Amino acid sequence: MNTIKTTCPYCGVGCGIEATVEDSAAHRLTIKGDANHPANFGKLCSKGATLGDTVSLENRLLYPQIRGQRVDWDSALNHVAERFTKIIEQHGPEAVAFYVSGQLLTEDYYVANKLMKGFIGTANIDTNSRLCMSSAVVGYKRAFGADTVPCNYEDLEQAELILLVGSNAAWCHPIAFQRIRKAKENNPNLKIVVIDPRATASCDIADLHLPVKPGMDALLFNGILAYLQQNGRINQPYIDMHTEGFELALNEAVKTAGSIAQVAAGCGLSSEAVGTLFDWFASTENTVTVYSQGINQSSSGSDKCNAIINCHLATARIGKPGMGPFSFTGQPNAMGGREVGGLANTLAAHMDLENPEHVDRVGRFWGSDKVADKQGLKAVAMFDAIAAGQIKAVWIMATNPVVSMPDADKVKRALQQCELVVVSDCIANTDTAELAHVLLPATGWSEKDGTVTNLERRISRQRPLFPASGAAKHDWWIISQVGQRMGFKDAFNYQSSAEIFREHAQLSAFENDAEHQVRDFNLSAFTGIDRQGFDALQPVQWPVTTEQTTGTARMFADGRYFTANRKARFIPITPRPPVNAPDADYPFTLNTGRLRDQWHTMTRTGLAAKLNAHRPEPFVEMHPIDADKLGLNAHTLAQVQSRWGNMLARVELNPGQQIGSLFVPMHWTGQISSHGRMGAVVNPVVDPHSGQPESKQTPVKIKAWPAQWYATILSRQPLQITGAEYRVSVRGDRYFRYELASTEPGKDWRAWSRALLADTGHLDDDSCWLEYSDQQAGYYRTAYLPGRELQACLFVGPDCELPEPGWLGSLFAKTELSRAERLSLLSGLPPKGQADIGRIVCSCFNVGEKTIQQAVQTHQFQSVADISACLSAGSGCGSCVAELKEFLPKLS
Known part of the structure; x- marks a missing residue:
């Protein structure tokens, strides 16, 4: 081994x-x-x-395809190169585009950016990271002159005050959140403030939760800046020596914020809560503000970022341990993409497209006179241009925009009419791959070889565990081969990821010294790295220079920034409400986000059975008061509709959800859910500075979906199901789970289920079947057990009250069911003496809610520690701790 x-x-x-x-x-x-x-x-x-x-080969794309037919690599690469070349000759370089991904390694990203911006000569390359952190990039660049994250994880442990703003870190960045939780346990003086419209799992450790009105974060931080000035808590010497623009920013903050009561009213908060926040911020030197998608995914996301940064600059809380504005990025290599210029408005090595000196420098380094010198089309605009026929060819790498983009049905239509759609991915069947003319098999995690950079600027190696599967190739190799075939052979003659990383480091160091304007991103320590050194590379935070070979823990300790005069810039911020506000037709605000156990569009996490158990279906979370007004009951299906599209989801009631707001998760695709694509609903409005979509604030309406019947199927084999408008399929442990519903009347369930579930050899053998039917009431239940091994079971009813699959799912691990189990099977309840674990709460240890309830009641547990000691629940990643607390007796 x-x-x-x-x-x-x-x-x-x-x-x-x-x-x-x-x-x-x-x-x-x-x-x-x-x-x-x-x-x-x-x-x-x-x-x-x-x-x-x-890491199995299930659903892997293993061989190149052109229009659904398997071909060899030469044919596929020649086809892509020839078609791109011809389109460029006929329509110019602006007629082609790349849409790439934070799932790429830095070396893949570097080669893609070099080909498009350096040799094709257009900046029409953008990334799905546009959807998650591009506003943070704008905020940092406007304030610091460079896209520089100043903090590190140790700052979280040295802080006395942490603000989590638009960040459900407990679910979205679980291990970083556990470091915060541990820091609070070790330091009782550490205060945690969660600023979020929803009461999320991150509120579990919060001393204060501010359920801010959606979109009004900038007003809150303008209020903090004004309060700091009014109470003598700014650091005037630091402002005078190391910054510029303070007076303009302060004047705007004072003008727009007003008093604590006015800020509270504008943000939908109590004056007491706002006053407490302002006092804590003013009086706590070691303050870290963590912000994520709740800030970034907004039509004013860039301004919100700068409103936060303004408060840190005004108090000199930056560049020192335990303080700073800390953007939490979403993807494993969003930072690596930023380093190489993966965004349509940036150039490689943190240089700028619209700076002639930078364009000239990169051109000289790459040996190209075609380097793009103006911004390309950002993600939403890029797919709009595809829809309009302006972009004739698009190459999509390691991402699934038909699911993840806003106004996703328009994206789907755009690709359907596009002249050439190339998709390189490790997954064969995705909503986007279905629309590709050319499919190129890429290596996946466990096969990839290169580097990624995390959200604290730490570069780490992603090493291969297995050889490439089938004919799959690394993304950098695929891109390089196309580049060579387009006539750029010498520039793309790479033999290894180590060679690309070395070139990436050399560009970062090129003319990056005291004689020139010093740039933040610098890997000069690695300009001579060889394959052996690359293979042995240890995690390190950039900049990593010949003078600082062990990396740099935090930035701006010397108060010098990367602007022309080396001073940080305050940005005057005028708070703006969302572009599309709720109205009489669409009275709710839709918020979107991630789940604890899933990742992006589930192409990877969906293969892990235990990750599908906690939240197995798309759901819409709403306040019980709103549900009561609309006559919506828990677990029924509802349609969520905007001006752009609609989806179906299970209703979940949560008093921690704001009245007038809804929340849906982002993960379900057309492959696993017939109507669960969140992107179809989200509005395509973007931040004017960053181009980042406003994914947190879409006006919607919600209504009951009049299902005539509901069904749950568990099957040892995957099924091809028709005749159900609503369909969700997820993997269980040794079985597949299907949730179905329809507005059409019920069927002949006996005939339908036997045709669906039985193999032809046992179709008419009644001894293999258990069955219960109440046709008048609309109930039908059946199970298929050839040889007494459970192969499948079906439960149909007129409402959503169907058996939970906890105990039923456990039966698929058995080669033969006992008589008691067979007798109990159609009830969905275990026989006496057997446990039903219920809905999974702790995915790490597969602990269900009924197990927890029984343990708490039997042993009279009073704490999560008690539960963990007995069941292990909560002792793994800790993401379920907040939910475990709900099972404990309430303190009077």
């Missing part, structure tokens, strides 16, 4: 992993956290811990 250190491919925390390969041919391995990696010190979340369940 071979143990290899690599990096998790999920969120931006960048956790280190030790993967032990048990059987390379069978893709069997065990996963544990790397105890020596400075991002996680051995801890993993539920997603990272189950990576070993996601």
Whole structure:
């Protein structure tokens, strides 16, 4: 067995992993956290811990295809190169585009950016990171002169006050959140403030939750800035020496914020809560503000970022331990993409497209006179241009925009009419791959070889665990081969990812010294790195220079920034409400986000059975008062509709949800859910500075979906189901789970189920079936057990009250059911003496709610520690701790 250190491919925390390969041919391995990696010190979340369940060849794209026909690599690459070349000759370079991904490694990203911006000569390359952190980039660049994250994880542990703003870190960045939780346990003086319209799992450790009115964060931070000035808490010497523009920013803050009561009214908060926040911020030197998608995904996201940064600059809370404005990025290599210029408005190595000196420098380094010198089309505008026929060819890499983009049905229509759609991915069946003319098989995690950069600027190696599957190739190789075939052979003659990383480092160091305007991104320590050094590369935070070979923990300790005069800039902020506000036709505000156990469009996490158990269906979370007014009941289906599209979801009632607001998760695709694509509903309005879509504030309406019947099917084999308008399919442990519903009348369930569930050899053998039917009431239940091994079971009813699959699912692990189990099967309830674990709460240890309820009641547990000691629940990644507390007796 071979143990290899690599990096998790999920969120931006960048956790280190030790993967032990048990059987390379069978893709069997065990996963544990790397105890020596400075991002996680051995801890993993539920997603990272189950990576070993996601590396099979199921649904892998293994061979190149042109229009659905398998071809060899030469044919596929020549076809792509020839078509791109011809379109460029006929329509110019602006007629082609790349849409790439934070799932790419830095080396892949570098080559894609070099080909498009350096040799094709257009900046029409953008990334799905546009959807999550581009407003943070604008905020940093406007304030600091460069896209520089100043903080690190140790600052979270040294802070006395942490603001989590638009960040449900407990679910979206679980291991970083556990470091915050541990810091609070170790330091009782540490205060945590959550600023979020929803009461999320992150509120579990909060001393104060401010359920701010959606979109009004900038007003709140303008209020803080004004309060700091009025109470003598600004650092005037620092402002005078190291910043500019303070008076203009302060005047705007004072003008727009007003008194504490006015800020509270504008933000929909109590004056007491706002006053407490202002007092804590003013009086606490060691303050870290963590902000994420709730800030960024807004039509004024860039301004919100700068409103936060303004408060840190005014108090000199930056560049020192335990303080700073800390943007939490979403993807494993969003930062690496930023380094190489993966955004349509940036150039490689943190240089600028619209700076002639930078364009000239990059052109001289790459040996090209075609380097783009103006911004390309950002994501939403790019797909609009495809829809308008202006872009004739698009190459989509490692992402699924038909699901994840706003106004996603328009994106789908745009690709359907596009002249050439090329998709390179490791997954064969995605909503986007279905529309591709050319499919190119790329390596996936466990096969990739390169680097990623986490949200604290730490570069780590992602190392291969297995050889490439089928004919799959690394993305950098695929792009390089196309570049060579387009006539740029010398510039793309790469032989390894180590060679690309070395060139990336050399560009970062090129003319980046005291004689020139010094740039923040600098890897001069690696300009001579060889393959052996690359393979041995240890996690390190950039800049990593010849003078600072061990990296840089935090930035701006000397008060010098990357603007022309080396001073940070205050940005005057005028708070703006969302562009599309709720109205009489669409009275609710739709918020969107991630789930604890899923990642993006579930192409990887959906393969891990235990990750599908906690939230198995798309849902819409709403306040009970709103549900009562509309006559919506928990677990029924509802249609959520905007001006752009609609989706179906299960209703979940949560008093922590604001009245007038809804929340839906982002993960379900057309592959696994007939009507669960959140992107179809989200409005395509973008921030004018960053181009980031406003995914948190879409006006919608919601109404009951008049289902005539509901059904649950568990089957050992995957099924091809027709005749149900609503369909969701997820993987369980040794079975597949299907949730169905329809507005059409019921069917002949006996005939339908037997045709669906039985193989032809046993179709008429009644001894293989158990059956219950109440046709008049609309109930039907059946199970198929050839040889007494459960193959499938079906439960149909006129309402949503169907059996939970906890106990039923456990039966698929057995080769033969007992008589008691067969007698109980159609009830959906276990026989006496057998446990029903119920809905899964702790994914790490597969602990269900009924198990927890029984343990708490039997042992009279009073704390989560008691539950963990008995059941292990909550002792893994800790993301379920907030939910575990709900099972404990309420204190009077």
